[in-house]
Amino acid sequence: MKENKEENGCSTSDESIAKLENSSCCSSNHHSENGNNPFPILIQEKNNCCSSNSSKETVNEQEKISCCRPSPTSDNKQKNNACCNSETTEDKISVKTNCCSSNNQQTKDTISNSLPPGEKMAYRVHGMDCPACAKTIEKGLSTLKDIAEVKVNYSTAKMQVAASNADAFIPIESEIEKLGFSIEPLNQNGNIKTFEIEGMDCGSCAKSIENHLNTLSSVKNVSVNFSTGKMKIEHSNSVEDIMTEVSKIGFKASLPSNNQSIQTHKNKNENGLVILSGVLIALGFIGSFNGVSTMMSSILYAIAMVISGSKPVKSAFYAIKSRSLDMNVLMSVAAIGAALIGEWLEGATVVWLFAIGNLLQTKSIERTRNSIRNLMDLAPPEAWIYVGSEIIKKPVEEITVGDIIFVKPGDKIPLDGEIIQGESSVNQAPITGESIPIDKNIGDTVYAGTINENGSLEIRVTKLVEDTTISKIIHLVEEAQEQKAPTEAFVDKFASIYTPVVFILALAVMAVPSLLGFGTWGEWFYKGLEILVVACPCALVISTPVAIVSAIGNAAKNGILIKGGTFLEKAGAITAIAFDKTGTLTEGKPKVSEIKTINVSEETLLSIALTLEGFSTHPIAKSIVLYGNEKGIQPKNGELYKSIVGKGVQATIQGDIFYAGNLKLFEEMNVDLEDIKKHIHEIQNKGKTVVIIGTQNQVIGIIAVSDTIRDTSATALEALKQSGVNQTVMLTGDNEGTAKMIASEANVNRYFAELLPEDKVDAIKKLQNEGHKVAMVGDGINDAPALATADLGIAMGGAGTDTAMETADIVLMADNLDKLSHTMKLSKKALTIIKQNIWFSIIIKVLALVFIFPGWLTLWMAVLSDTGAALIVILNAMRLLKFKE
Incomplete structure (x- = not known):
């Protein structure tokens, strides 16, 4: 439900807190004391701000009540009791604030490094329903032994605790339960950090880093994502220690920073080394035809190998140490093996092509990663x-x-x-x-x-x-990119089996045939080295994650949040989409669509209607009042207002009792409706709601109110059908007549009418039983059961609702359906490119293996086929960044 319950004057949401009126606690007349005040005096809302709907709030109740009093002059007290006082001591500017929120407190709560030095822990707090709860927790925990400081942020439901020793955290959970709340640690006895990793050029690099760090006792958990170039690690040692360990395996770890100058300098150095290696190989090759000794050429090749191969060899050493078989291991063995059998040119060419391939891959993958990092520069x-x-x-x-x-x-x-x-x-x-x-x-x-x-x-x-909408988008997108899609998980599993199998095959090819007398040892050793290079499944491993990252980045720039590769893949398989009617296909805001007067002018009818409906909070009443105000109609003087539950309202106007209500109300009063009953039924059959205005003796007019369909709904649904969605379905609690009319205007295939919330779940299951993969589109709040039941939950209007951003699998940030077809087409395109990449990678590997045995494939060609294939796969995936509908 969109409505927020209110008990004792304290709302359960920030939004409703800001809207509550007509209470006494926070009433305050603020006046500017500065003649140069550039702001208008803002109306202060009257809220009973600090009452709570929970019995647990009895602790320190007096303190919570006092939070709405004017702030004392003491700086200390002002910080602690600024709950509803919005007048700052510095500039005396009166500012309207959400009741019970403290600007100073909210700021401090979210800055964990403001806590004093010592042991620190972060927790998620469950059960807070008013900012005063945060204050209660702070005061309660501050009394515990060795607790230095407690910061609780109501908005984010997070708590930061600083203590002088680790034992001080033990009684916190039980103390929180005594206060009526519950908590869960966010960083259990660890130090969770996110690092940016430089130098990874394949998914196996990420696995090597994980394996190496997992050998350290100080590391509790580590996850490296090749696609985003980030590592999340929970550790007890220092940041510098982690950076050192990562550097040992041949990569560079750094804390996130916007400074790109160091990276630019590093890239220039790498470019220079690759160019130098290429020049040395070229000189050695040319010299071999111009009478230069073979020894001199071999020395040039060896120097080139050292320059280009030192990094992969170092990485290979630590990969083997951590029991990983990554591309660095395979390439290093191939290059060293070539040198051992005297193929110096082959060995130098292998490491040089490998370095070029890595450089190009890194540049390409960085462009993909920057598709999201660039969002950070927007604000x-x-x-x-x-x-x-x-x-x-x-x-x-x-x-x-x-x-x-x-x-x-x-x-x-x-x-x-x-x-x-x-x-x-x-x-x-x-x-x-x-x-x-x-x-x-x-x-x-x-x-x-x-x-x-x-x-x-x-x-x-x-x-x-850190709490802005753009920050949340960036956070959600980065999290989405770090999650493995089903296809990616399958490819990773396949690669983990493929690589060691082919490695063993290569060793067998090196040894077995020559022992059995089939050719020379050097010939089969060379073929084994070729198989080692082919054993690296780099292109195959890259094929899926780069496509997923590119597609999610494209979606984010188009106002679409896709929560992970799993949901991106699911979107492409959807055959039926169910829509909630109100607020999704329609505006969700009733509007006056028709007026019929009987023996009075339209102005008189609207004036009486305004008088009757002016004090009602019902959406239909509000739509009539809004319409009258837009027309410039003035209400009459009324008195003795009364609400007739489920039927309408009444008031005395100029001595006569007037009513505004439904057909049932006037039928019970035995008012003559013969002349208008047929017209009323015609209006209702069009899906409109009828409000009858009149007295106990006669009807003076009818006002028809309807929820209008969005301008974009029909075109959006037509675009969906073109994108391959077979069934578009509308779910509504409205009567059959209304549902039929809206369904016709929106151009949906089917509709289910007169549904309760649980009935929408049954409708989704019915579609699934018919063999459809079903997506449900709603507002992410009152459609939660249906969104959860569907194969894919899609929420609209995420820019205005945090709930929508958290509950759905896909979020359309704009409050319309225009982007839905783009989502489906993007998903299908992504799936197509992933399949292309996978098949291309497999075919290249098979051809390379086949060409080895007739002797058609050289070692440098094997390297070229591997790095070249990886580069082609990346470039193909990057097309998704620029995909347009």
């Missing part, structure tokens, strides 16, 4: 912020929730927030993928990374830099 690192009457520039990391930032026309918006002054068009393409700018006014939400087109804006910050 500016600094923002203009008001301090008193001055505007200064500050890093976004130093800006807190509630601060006011100023954004000039043409600038990027640095943080998520709410417009409090100004209006403009904002280009939201980085978030939603929509290229058409959206008009934004006071009260509208804006997102970090979007572009302010043409008007100056003053924005109240609502999220810290």
Whole structure:
């Protein structure tokens, strides 16, 4: 359900907290004390902010009640009791804040390095339903022995604890349970870090790093992802120790940084070494035809081998030590073997081609990885912020929730927030993928990374830099890229068996035939070396992950979040898509579509309707009030308002009792409906809701309200059919007439009407039983059971809802269906390219193996077939980055 329950005046969500009114706790008249105040005085909301709907809140109840009082002048107390006080001591600017939120506290809570030095632990807290709960936990745990500091962030449900020794963490869980909550550790007795790894050119490199680090007692868990070039490791030793261990195996580990100058310098050095090796090989080769001694040529080849081969040989040593058979091992053995049998040119050419291939692969794969890293540059690192009457520039990391930032026309918006002054068009393409700018006014939400087109804006910050929508997108996409798709997992398993089998085969070819008298030892040893090179399944291993990363990156730039390769693959196999009606196929906002008056003017009818519906919170009543306001209609003076549950409302207007309600209400009052009953049924058969206005004696008019279909729904569904989806299905709780009309307008194949939430699950299962692979499209909140039951859950409008971003498999950031067909076509294209890559890799390997035995394949050709195939596979996968519908 989209509605949030409210008990004792405290809402269970930040959104509803901001909307609660007509309570007394936080009532406060704020006035500007500075004549130069650049902001309008904002209306303060009246909320009973600190009450809780849970019995566990009885602890320190008095403290929670006092949080809504004006903040004391003491700096210390202000930090602890700033819950609902929105007036800062610095500039006296009155700022509307979410009830019970503390700007200072929220800022500190999310910065773990603000904790004092010593032992630290992070936890996820379950059961908090008001920011006051966070304060309760902080106070409760601060009394424990050896606990130095506790920081609880209600918004992220995370807790950071600093203690003087490790034993101090033991009683925390039981103490939390006493307070009525539960926790789970986020970094159990470890130090979880993410490193960027440089130098990996194949998936086997990642496995070698994992195997090597797993031999260390200080490493609890390690995961290296070749596609993203990142390593997540849980360790108890220092960061420098980890970097050293990774360097031993021939790679470089570094903490994430935006500084690319070091990497650029490193690439130039590698380029220079490869060029130098090539020159030496060329000189040796030319010299062998110009009377230069064989010894001199061999020396040049040997120097070239050392220059190009030192890195792979070093990596091979540690790979063998950690019981890995990666490409470095195979190539090193091949090169050294060639040198042992006097094939210096072959050996030098092997390592040189291998180095060139690695260099080209690295450059190509980096372009793929940067498709997501470039998202990080969308939001500016600094923002203009008001301090008193001055505007200064500050890093976004130093800006807190509630601060006011100023954004000039043409600038990027640095943080998520709410417009409090100004209006403009904002280009939201980085978030939603929509290229058409959206008009934004006071009260509208804006997102970090979007572009302010043409008007100056003053924005109240609502999220810290690490919590912005763009940050969440980057985080979710990186997580998605690190998850293995079923095809990738299968290929990895196949490669793990293939490589050792072919390695053993190569050793057998080197030894067995010559022992049996079939040819010379040197001849078969050379063939064995060729098989070793062919044994490296580099192209095959790369074939899937690069395609997955490219496709997910493409989707992210188009406002589509795909949570992993598994869901990308599933999307391409979908044959039926079920849509929730309200808010998905339709706008979800009822609008007045028809008015019929009887013996009164339309203006009079609307004036009476406005009077009756003005105090109702029902969506239909709101739509009538909105329509009347847009027409400039003024309500009449009414009194004695009364709600008639399930039927309508009544009020006394100028001495007469008027009613606004459904047909049942007027039938019970025995009002003559003979003349209009037929018309009412006609309207209802069109899927519209009828509101009858009248007295106990007569009806003075009818107002028809309907939920209008989205402009994009019909075209989006047509595009889906063209992309290969056979069945489009609508699920709705509306009556048959309404469902039939909407289904016709939306151009769906089938519809299921009069459904309860659990009935939608049955409808999904029915489609699955018919043999369809089913995707469910909803808002990610009230369609959760159906989304979970479907083969693929797709949520709409993720830019406005954190829940949608977390619950669905795929999230359309824009609140429309335009991008759905792009998702399906992108998935099908990705699957096609993955199959192409896999078959190409296998065919190349088979041909290479076949050509070895007749003697048609040389060692350098074997290397070229391996590195060349890998490069072709990468370039083929990179086409997905630029795929357009």
